[in-house]
Amino acid sequence: MLPLPFSLACTDAENPDDTAFEPLDSTIEVEDEDADGDGYVADAAVHPGASEICDGLDNDCDDAIDEDVLETFYADADGDGFGDPDATSEACDRPDDAAPTGTDCDDADPDLHPATIWYADADLDEYGDPWISLVQCEQPDGYIADDQDCADADADLHPGTTWYADADADGYGDPMSTLVQSEEPSGYLYTDSSDSDADINPTSVWYVDADSDGYAAS
Ligand SMILES: [Ca+2]
Ligand SMILES: [Ca+2]
Ligand SMILES: [Ca+2]
Ligand SMILES: [Ca+2]
Structure with missing residues (x-):
């Protein structure tokens, strides 16, 4: 040697x-x-x-x-994988509570980050259209996080819509027989009234039967 x-x-x-x-x-x-x-x-x-x-x-x-x-890392307080652009540190390896990018618009909310999907809510019923979306951190005007609106042009149609059975098919539903869902069930309406007799509904005209013989004075 x-x-x-x-x-x-x-x-x-x-x-x-x-x-x-x-x-x-x-x-x-x-x-x-x-x-x-x-x-x-x-x-x-x-x-x-x-x-x-x-x-x-x-x-x-x-x-x-x-x-x-040294690499720059960004504090990720909400753990969504995106860091606070204003909270940097330098290290060789990523610390557990930091992210490689500083692109989180709200590091206190794990639901807000650059990969958040927002859905159009044209009818403003608080349910979004699954077919029209944007991906960004901040909530765009007219968009929400929900994607469950089956009919985003009609604020009366959404997953919380109450449907009333219309057994007599007079166009008025039974307030005692309901379903809550987005799609229209067969034989249901989303308006309610008497549903036992097709002749009895909110447009029925009633006549005075003073002598109670079942016939009104003509
Ligand atoms: Ca070295
Ligand atoms: Ca974060
Ligand atoms: Ca966040
Ligand atoms: Ca909607």
């Missing part, structure tokens, strides 16, 4: 006293081999002239650790 000039990677061969490390006597044969062949007994990634890499070490021996190679 040949004696190696120094055992510490960051020792400057030309100015050995101008380093943070003391060089060993060059005549002393050291035990460690220069396994990586870079002329220094240490990690191949650490010696004068090495490229600085993000590893917590001063690879290029300029007394600065990880300069120019």
